[in-house]
Amino acid sequence: QVQLQQWGAGLLKPSETLSLTCAVYGGSFSGYYWTWIRQSPGKGLEWIGDINHSGRTNYNPSLKSRVTISIDTSKNQFSLKLNSGTAADTAVYYCARGIRGVIITYHYSYMDVWGKGATVTVSS
Amino acid sequence: SSELTQDPAVSVALGQTVRITCQGDSLRSYYVSWYQQKPGQAPVVVIYGKNNRPSGIPDRFSGSSSRDTASLTITGSQAEDEADYYCSSRDSSGNHVVFGGGTKLTVL
Numbered sequence: 001q002v003q004l005q006q007w008g009a010g011l012l013k014p015s016e017t018l019s020l021t022c023a024v025y026g027g028s029f030s031g032y033y034w035t036w037i038r039q040s041p042g043k044g045l046e047w048i049g050d051i052n053h054s055g056r057t058n059y060n061p062s063l064k065s066r067v068t069i070s071i072d073t074s075k076n077q078f079s080l081k082l083n084s085g086t087a088a089d090t091a092v093y094y095c096a097r098g099i100r101g102v103i104i105t106y107h108y109s110y111m112d113v114w115g116k117g118a119t120v121t122v123s124s
Numbered sequence: 125s126s127e128l129t130q131d132p133a134v135s136v137a138l139g140q141t142v143r144i145t146c147q148g149d150s151l152r153s154y155y156v157s158w159y160q161q162k163p164g165q166a167p168v169v170v171i172y173g174k175n176n177r178p179s180g181i182p183d184r185f186s187g188s189s190s191r192d193t194a195s196l197t198i199t200g201s202q203a204e205d206e207a208d209y210y211c212s213s214r215d216s217s218g219n220h221v222v223f224g225g226g227t228k229l230t231v232l
Contacts, residue, residue, distance in 0.1 A: 110157035
């Protein structure tokens with residue numbers, strides 16, 4: 001059974017860089033899109049971006065200038081860095097395993113395994 | 125702003141059927157997935173693809189779609205179904221994932 005365990009600094013000052021890592025246990029690392037999602041207090045889910053095992057990334061256009069997602073296949077880990085943090089980046093950050101495919105002409109994608117979430121607060 | 129639109133809140137009487145909808149142009153080309161999130165917990169996928177339920181999801185959950193609107197139907201709602209529900213799909217470019225704003229389901 002695949003499990004995702006995530007960790008990182010929980011309290012940052014404005015302008016500092018948010019850094020989180022997610023380790024994948026119990027499953028293959030290839031063939032999936034390793035994903036970061038966040039949820040601001042009382043708000044909905046926001047996709048940050050993803051990376052495949054080859055290192056190809058996709059980022060949310062609204063965050064692209066500040067985000068870097070990287071992967072370490074030797075450790076079955078992937079990481080998120082979000083620089084120039086502001087209070088608006090205060091959120092619970094989730095890592096997740098993404099699956100994509102095609103059925104006839106319809107494309108599908110979903111996240112089937114999620115980490116427990118890590119709370120990050122940006123405050124002076 | 126989200127490219128997928130959901131009603132903010134829906135209520136259903138215990139044991140009755142409820143439909144939660146998600147509307148967006150990208151749904152004409154991309155299947156939607158549905159996530160259930162209870163307070164303090166990570167989301168859980170309940171429907172993906174055309175109408176697929178992951179192992180462990182009760183068969184009272186089903187999905188459907190027509191043109192630019194997808195629906196999550198809960199047939200015979202239970203108290204434990206009270207949660208926030210989010211739809212998700214690809215955006216019109218196909219490169220990015222988008223979420224709807226979420227629907228808070230109350231079971232009366």
